[in-house]
Amino acid sequence: MRGNIQAVKQDLGCPKQNVLARALCGVAIPPLQAVSPRRPLRRQPLVLCSLLWLIAAVLGAMLAPYLTPVDPLTTDPSRALLPPGSGGLLGTDFLGRDVLARLLWGGRWTLGMGVGALTLAVVIGLPLGLAAGSAGGWLDGFLMRLVDAWLAFPGLLLAMAGVAVLGPGLSSVTVAVGLAAAAPYARVVRAAARAIRAQPYIEAARAIGASPWRIALRHILPNTAPALLAFAATQLGWVLLNGAALHFLGLGVPPGVPEWGAMLAEGRAYLRDAPWAAVFPGAALTLTILAANLLGDRLGQH
Amino acid sequence: MRRRLLVLLVAAALATGCTPQPGGRIVYGLTLAPSGIDPHINASSELGIPLTSVYDTLVYQDPKTGEFVPGLAQQWEVSEDGKVYTFYLRRGVKFHDGTPFNAEAVRFNLERIVSPDLASQRARFMLGPYERTEVVDEYTVRIILREPFAPLLDSLSQVYLAMASPTAVQQWGSEYQLHQVGTGPFIFVEYVPGDHLLLRRNPNYAWGPPVYQHRTAQLEEVEFRFFTDPATRSPALESGAADVMGEIPPQDAARLQGSADFRIEAVAIPGVSLMLFMNTTRSPLDDINVRQALLFGTDRKAIISAVFRDTSPVACGPLAAATFGYNPMVCQFYQPYNPDQAAALLEEAGWKDTDGDGVRDKDGQPLVLDFYLMGWGYMPEVGQLIADQWARLGVRVQSQVVSYPEALEIAKEGRHHLMPFNLSGSDPDILRRFFHSQGGFNWSKVNDPEMDRWLEEGARVSDRNRRADLYAKVQDRVMESALIIPIRDYVNLNGVSNRVQGLRFDARGWFPWLIDVTLRR
Structure with missing residues (x-):
């Protein structure tokens, strides 16, 4: 019966290629024994570039004080809106602050928020999905209906509602985005867990009297890990995008903080006269989200 | 004859082409x-x-x-x-x-x-x-x-x-x-x-x-x-x-x-200029020296040039210059920008940076001010610039963007140190809402019986000269008592x-x- 339902769902237009997207659609992830042959990284320039960009962004944020001597908050109206070159490598914004310094420092807020929100999504989504997928039965039904209700709202809307409840600020954006991302994560974990649960070795473990806890934690969890990692990478892009959107809308960091989304919002007013103030934070966001998605996609193909 | 025709034609063209026409x-x-x-x-x-x-x-x-x-x-x-x-x-x-x-x-x-x-x-x-x-x-x-x-x-x-x-x-x-x-x-x-x-x-x-x-x-x-x-x-x-x-x-x-x-x-829009209300009931802004220091330590010209591209004038007092009853004498207060005097006033008030962290402190308390502002009317931009100007004085600002209803709530409870606002209105009676002890926008939390009396009389008497006198006194008092930091007159x-x-x-x-x-x- 279950199999039939899944077949129907597949026919109803679940994506055929990407296992993770199909898992979101409710289709069980096939067991992972048949891994496609790996191509070396250097043969995949896009993935390599993505990886390098993410590493560069993280390093840039971590080493910001050593990479630029300029303080990202120091204003100097006499140097306002200078183009790249005469106003530092990437120009200055409307208050004369150095765009490069702000970009580097801003990575701390943007990427930090992304990692924080993703961690939260995993911390909440993983136990939920694992419990539902390993236990099955009424618990599965109950938890998945909950997740369905959660998924019924667009993620950004859910995150905005979260910020409305928690009040604006970096931590509430992180929590709201993380909570919104937890539901799809739980759904993917559950699909992966169900696939593994059907394996003969799980049945064997059960036959020799292993407790459900032991089966879930020792047998199912380690075997779902690759899929979960891949999905986390894809979700990093989603989390970054929505977090930046909230900051862009002014629901996040206080004015002046060089978060990329907030920089984009501020620079937008000067797009005609000083495009660099908006283009560089926008490009940084785009590239980071693209890189996270490409990496996640590549991981998901295995 | 031909020439006359030409002149007529030109005149007709001028009449139809260059003068405004009804319709459209x-x-x-x-x-x-x-x-x-x-x-x-x-x-x-x-x-x-x-x-x-x-x-x-x-x-x-x-x-x-x-x-x-x-x-x-x-x-x-x-x-x-x-x-x-x-x-x-x-x-x-x-x-x-x-x-x-x-x-x-x-x-x-x-x-x-x-x-x-x-x-x-x-x-x-x-x-x-x-x-x-x-x-x-x-x-x-x-x-x-x-x-x-x-x-x-x-x-x-x-x-x-x-x-x-x-x-x-x-x-x-x-x-x-x-x-x-x-x-x-x-x-x-x-x-x-x-x-x-x-x-x-x-x-x-x-x-x-x-x-x-x-x-x-x-x-x-x-x-x-x-x-x-x-x-x-x-x-x-x-x-x-x-x-x-x-x-x-x-x-x-x-x-x-x-x-x-x-x-x-x-x-130029008459009314109340964009200004920062200083909560005079909350430490450390209950000390007039600190409030005056902030006034001297705010480079308003720089704000006008950076945020408003010099399109609006620096505000001198609570009333925009375009308002009836505006008192130009208020421009003598706290001008020009003088960070040294601001620092001296803060020292005098006992705020010194004893632990070398760049923020002044007194009795173990750092000089940190809660700044609530709304997301419109260039308040966030102005707020950023002020925060940076004051950081150089050793004053730290914690700013937060709030909605208008939240701002009203915060003001009522007096949780703010600073909050900006502006409002248009052509009669100086608008000041009563901001500086009368019972005013709905009394965000400075001022309670000055003499000023209350001037504002009440101003709303009653119809003689324009008498009213102008009264409101001139109110504007002087507001600036003498350092209740606000005026930023700019609104220009549409x-x-x-x-x-x-x-x-x-x-x-x-x-x-x-x-x-x-x-x-x-």
């Missing part, structure tokens, strides 16, 4: 979509931009002289005790739906405004201590007040107290805002909330105030559209999607000013296509007199 339509860009546009109910300034041309008011204020001139009332008298206003109404005035305008219509409108069922957000308060309206005869009406109220004529000259057709109001009830009927130079055709509002010329209009230059409207139609995102306003104007656009961002205004097809009409930068001629604004600075607008072809 323009698109007027509004900057926010009000939640409601019934002037008797809603408080938005934006609604007055179209509706000033749909309605007439009993009196008008000449923006040049500040004097009140006849509108729907041809003459008026004020009783000796200032409590009874008698208006002699113009005859032969008809609403757009044919209803005659008379004393009963005036009574109907004023009673509607004060009726508790209407829950008026603005108009009701503009009537002050209103008691009732008496119809003396068909064209004579008396407004009776419980106590004298000097700003009454100013109120009656605004669209919020405009005369609406009693027939239409009764017919449409709560739907009236979509079917407004006045006596003005333009007829309200349709309003699709959030999309557009359309006005058409009233061909029968013949009772305009002397401040109007034409007898009837020159344009056939005016369409209002909403451009709520500031970044879209200048592109809309330049692409021809709008012919007039309010509140152009300063950086775009500079570019438009240099173009051959557009101009910027900068209108209207972007106007050069094909639009004759655009003028009323004494409020916000509301255009569209009757005189013509198109150059």
Whole structure:
């Protein structure tokens, strides 16, 4: 019966290629024994570039004080809106602050928020999905209906509602985005867990009297890990995008903080006269989200 | 002969080609979509931009002289005790739906405004201590007040107290805002909330105030559209999607000013300047030395140049310079920018950086100020610049953006150190709301009995010189006591296509007199 339902769902237009997207659609992830042959990284320039960009962004944020001597908050109206070159490598914004310094420092807020929100999504989504997928039965039904209700709202809307409840600020954006991302994560974990649960070795473990806890934690969890990692990478892009959107809308960091989304919002007013103030934070966001998605996609193909 | 013909032809070409012609339509860009546009109910300034041309008011204020001139009332008298206003109404005035305008219509409108069922957000308060309206005869009406109220004529000259057709109001009830009927130079055709509002010329209009230059409207139609995102306003104007656009961002205004097809009409708006209220009841701002230090330590010229591109003047005190009763003497206070004096004042008050972290402290407490601001009116931009200026003084600012209702709540509880605000209004009585101990916007938490008395008397006496004296004293006191940090006078930068001629604004600075607008072809 279950199999039939899944077949129907597949026919109803679940994506055929990407296992993770199909898992979101409710289709069980096939067991992972048949891994496609790996191509070396250097043969995949896009993935390599993505990886390098993410590493560069993280390093840039971590080493910001050593990479630029300029303080990202120091204003100097006499140097306002200078183009790249005469106003530092990437120009200055409307208050004369150095765009490069702000970009580097801003990575701390943007990427930090992304990692924080993703961690939260995993911390909440993983136990939920694992419990539902390993236990099955009424618990599965109950938890998945909950997740369905959660998924019924667009993620950004859910995150905005979260910020409305928690009040604006970096931590509430992180929590709201993380909570919104937890539901799809739980759904993917559950699909992966169900696939593994059907394996003969799980049945064997059960036959020799292993407790459900032991089966879930020792047998199912380690075997779902690759899929979960891949999905986390894809979700990093989603989390970054929505977090930046909230900051862009002014629901996040206080004015002046060089978060990329907030920089984009501020620079937008000067797009005609000083495009660099908006283009560089926008490009940084785009590239980071693209890189996270490409990496996640590549991981998901295995 | 041929030559004469040529001259005639040239003259004809000049006459048709270069002088303004009646007719045509323009698109007027509004900057926010009000939640409601019934002037008797809603408080938005934006609604007055179209509706000033749909309605007439009993009196008008000449923006040049500040004097009140006849509108729907041809003459008026004020009783000796200032409590009874008698208006002699113009005859032969008809609403757009044919209803005659008379004393009963005036009574109907004023009673509607004060009726508790209407829950008026603005108009009701503009009537002050209103008691009732008496119809003396068909064209004579008396407004009776419980106590004298000097700003009454100013109120009656605004669209919020405009005369609406009693027939239409009764017919449409709560739907009236979509079917407004006045006596003005333009007829309200349709309003699709959030999309557009359309006005058409009233061909029968013949009772305009002397401040109007034409007898009837020159344009056939005016369409209002909403451009709520500031970044879209200048592109809309330049692409021809709008012919007039309010509140152009300063950086775009500079570019438009240099173009051959557009101009910027900068209108100084009277009222309360953009200013930071300092909570005088919360430490450390309960110390006047600290407040004065912050005033000396704020480089307002730099703010005006960076955020407003020098399009608006530095504010000296609580009242914008364009307001009646403005006291230019306040400009002597806390000028010019002097960070050394600011530092000296802070030292004197006992705030020193003893632990070398760049933030001053006293008795183990760092000098950190809670700064709540709203996300509009350039407050975040101004806030950032101030935070950085004060950081150099050793004062740390924790800013947070809040919504307007949250701001009201915070102010009520006094949780703020600093909170900025500005409000437009043409009568200096507006100061009572901010600096009277019982004022609704008393965000400085000031309690000065002498200032209370001046403000109360200012609202009562009708003699303009006496009022100007009183408000001059109030402005001096506000600055002496360092209750606020004035930032800038509001200037509305209207972007106007050069094909639009004759655009003028009323004494409020916000509301255009569209009757005189013509198109150059």
